[in-house]
Amino acid sequence: MSTEAAPAHAPASPFVRRRPPVAVRRRRFLVAVANNSLLIAAAAIFLLPFVFIALTALMSSHQALSPRLWPEPFAWHNFTDVFSKAPMWRYALNTLVYGGLATLGLLLSSIPVAYALARLRWRGSNAAFLITLVAMMLPPQVTIVPVYVLWAKLHLVGSLWPLIVPNFLGDAFSIFLLRQFFLTIPEEYLDAARVDGCGEFRILTTVVLRLAKPAIAAVALFSFLFCFNDFFGPLLYTGENAHNWTLSLGLSQFRSLYQVQWNLVMAATLIVMAPVILLFFLAQRAFVEGVTLTGVKG
Amino acid sequence: MSPWILGFSVFFGYPLVMSAYLSFTHYDLLSSPRWIGLANYRYLFTTDQTIWPAVKNTLWFIAIAVPLQVLFALGIAIMLSRARRGIGLFRTIFYLPALAPPVAATLGFVYLLNPATGPVNTILGKVGIQGPLWFDSPQWSKPSLTLLALWGVGNTMIIFLAAVLDVPSHLYESAQLDGAGAISRLRWVTLPTISPVILFAVVIGVIEGLQYFTQAYVAANVAGGSASYSAEAANALGYPEDSTLFYPVLLYQQGFRYFNMGYASAMAMLLLAVSFAVTFVIVRNSRRFVHYQAPGR
Numbered sequence: 171m172s173t174e175a176a177p178a179h180a181p182a183s184p185f186v187r188r189r190p191p192v193a194v195r196r197r198r199f200l201v202a203v204a205n206n207s208l209l210i211a212a213a214a215i216f217l218l219p220f221v222f223i224a225l226t227a228l229m230s231s232h233q234a235l236s237p238r239l240w241p242e243p244f245a246w247h248n249f250t251d252v253f254s255k256a257p258m259w260r261y262a263l264n265t266l267v268y269g270g271l272a273t274l275g276l277l278l279s280s281i282p283v284a285y286a287l288a289r290l291r292w293r294g295s296n297a298a299f300l301i302t303l304v305a306m307m308l309p310p311q312v313t314i315v316p317v318y319v320l321w322a323k324l325h326l327v328g329s330l331w332p333l334i335v336p337n338f339l340g341d342a343f344s345i346f347l348l349r350q351f352f353l354t355i356p357e358e359y360l361d362a363a364r365v366d367g368c369g370e371f372r373i374l375t376t377v378v379l380r381l382a383k384p385a386i387a388a389v390a391l392f393s394f395l396f397c398f399n400d401f402f403g404p405l406l407y408t409g410e411n412a413h414n415w416t417l418s419l420g421l422s423q424f425r426s427l428y429q430v431q432w433n434l435v436m437a438a439t440l441i442v443m444a445p446v447i448l449l450f451f452l453a454q455r456a457f458v459e460g461v462t463l464t465g466v467k468g
Numbered sequence: 469m470s471p472w473i474l475g476f477s478v479f480f481g482y483p484l485v486m487s488a489y490l491s492f493t494h495y496d497l498l499s500s501p502r503w504i505g506l507a508n509y510r511y512l513f514t515t516d517q518t519i520w521p522a523v524k525n526t527l528w529f530i531a532i533a534v535p536l537q538v539l540f541a542l543g544i545a546i547m548l549s550r551a552r553r554g555i556g557l558f559r560t561i562f563y564l565p566a567l568a569p570p571v572a573a574t575l576g577f578v579y580l581l582n583p584a585t586g587p588v589n590t591i592l593g594k595v596g597i598q599g600p601l602w603f604d605s606p607q608w609s610k611p612s613l614t615l616l617a618l619w620g621v622g623n624t625m626i627i628f629l630a631a632v633l634d635v636p637s638h639l640y641e642s643a644q645l646d647g648a649g650a651i652s653r654l655r656w657v658t659l660p661t662i663s664p665v666i667l668f669a670v671v672i673g674v675i676e677g678l679q680y681f682t683q684a685y686v687a688a689n690v691a692g693g694s695a696s697y698s699a700e701a702a703n704a705l706g707y708p709e710d711s712t713l714f715y716p717v718l719l720y721q722q723g724f725r726y727f728n729m730g731y732a733s734a735m736a737m738l739l740l741a742v743s744f745a746v747t748f749v750i751v752r753n754s755r756r757f758v759h760y761q762a763p764g765r
Contacts, residue, residue: 202552202553206547206551206553206554208547209547209548209551209558212544212547212562213558213561213562216561216562216564216565216619217561217564219565219576219577219580219619220564220565222579222580222587223576223579223580226579226587234585235585236585237585237590237593239587239590239591305480307675307743307747308740308743309675309678309679309716309739309740309743310679311679311681311716311719311720311736311739312484312487312736312737312739312740312743313479313480313483313484313487313736314483314723314736315483315486315487315490315723315729315732315733315736316482316483316486316487316490316733317479317483318723318724319486319497319729320478320483322497336479339478339479395567398569399569399570399571401570401571401681401682401685401686402681402682402720405685406720406724417569418569418570418571418572419571421569421571421572421575422571422575422686422689422690424575432579432582432585435575435579436575436576436579439572439575439576440572442569442571442572443567443568443569443572446567446568446569447564447567447568450563450564450567454560457563458559458563458626
C-alpha cells in the first residue's frame, strides 16, 4: 500500500508557523502525490467518461464517427441543435411537474407518518414500522401489474398522474429515513413543548420540523432526484404519449431518432446530466448527510 | 396516519393480493380475468424458454456485479480515509458518476464502449489490444453493464467512508500497541467494526440487483439500435442474444408489451418469493460475520 508512508506534514506546533521554503513545499506536495498515487489514478479513471462524453458532444457529426478523440473545430452549436431536434423544454417541464408535485406530496404525507412512528406510542406502531420496512425491500415489479390495471381503468395511463399521486399517500423509504432522524431528536425538547401546552401537531410543525431540517432537505432532494432519474415509471405510464415524456425517457429515445449522430446524443446526455450535477454542487452538504443517514444511522 | 393507511392499502396491500390472484388467471386488460389455475406457473417452470436466460442473467448480476461493487466501494473508501489532503475533492470526484441519471450514464457507456469508434477501443487499439465488442457481444454485454455499475458506486462508497472514519481511533491505537501492521489493522479492526454497514450494502445491492432494469433496457435498445418505445423495442430487449434479458425486463415485456398480465403476475410472485428468500438467507448467515458494537458509548 503506497498510502502507508510517513505523514506528509509535521505535527501542528503551538507556535505560529512560518511558511516553509518553496523547495520544501514542493517536496511535500510531491510526497503527497506519491502517497496518493493510486487514489489519483482511480479518480482520473472516474472522470474520464465525463471527459470523453464532453469531447464527443463538441465534435461534428462526421468527426464523431471517426476514431479521433479531440474535437476540431469545437462544434458548440450541437447543444442548441439538441433543443431544436427534440422537445427538450417540453421534457424538462414534464420532469419538473413530476418531480415538484411528487416531492411536495411525499413531504406532506411522509413527515407526519414518520413522526407518529418515531415518537408516538400507539397500538400497532411496531407492526406499521415493520410493514414500512417490508414495503421498502420489495421490488416494485411485484405489485406493478394491478397498479397499472388500476390506472388503466381510471383512463389515466398516458398522463403523469400515476407517477405523482402515489407520493401523496406516503413513501416507505422517506418514512423510514425521517423516522430514523426523528428518533435522534432529544425527547426533552418535545417534553418542554408539551409542558408549555403544545399539541402534537404544533410540536411537529414548530419544534420537530425545525430540528429536522437537514433530514427533510435530504429526503426532498432524493425524491426529486428519483423522479428526475426515474425511467421505469415514465416508460410504463407515459410511453405511448410522447407529449408527457420526461427527460430520462426522452433521452432514451434520442439515439433512435438520430441514429448515428453520437455527437448530438452525447450533447443531449450532458444536458440531462447538467442539472443534477449543478444541484449537487448547490446542495452538497444535504447530499452527503443524506446518503450517510441512509447507511449509518439505519 | 390515515393517508398512509390508505396509500398502503391502495398501492401496496391491494396490489399484493391482486397480484397473487391474477397469477392464477389469464388476463390481457381488455377482457376480464379468466381463472386458469396453475397454468401460468406450469408454463413458467416447464415451458417458457426465456425464463431461464432471464433468471441466469439476474443471478449472474447478483453473484458477480454486486460483490464487485461492494468490494470496489470499500476499496475506494479505505483509500480515501487514508488520504491526508483533498479528501473532499476526491470524495466529490468518486461520487459524481453516481449522480449521473441512469439513462444518461448508460448512453454514455454505450458510446464509450462502442466497438467501432468508441474511445475505449480506440485507446486499446493504440496500445495494440483488439477491444471486445462490449454491448454488442453476448459474452461482454454483462461485463459492460458491470463496468457501468462500478462507475456509479458513489453512494455505497460514501456510506463506507463515513463508517470507516467513524471507527474509534482507540481501537487502532491498541491494535498498533499490540504490533498489528496496516493489513492486520484493516482485517481485525476496520472490517469487523464496519461489518454491519457492509451487510447493509450487500442487502441493498442484492435487492437492487433483483430489480435491475433501466440500464439493461436502455443499453439493449441503444446498442441494438431501436427506439426505446416502439414495436421492435419489445423484441430488441435482451440484445444481444438475450444476454441482457434480466428478470424484471422479461416481466415488463410479458406484462406491458405482450399484455400477458396474468403471466407477469405469476412472475412477480416468484420474484417476491425469491426476494424474501435471498434477504432472509443473507441476514441469517450474516450473524457469523457481522459484529455489532455494544450500544451506549
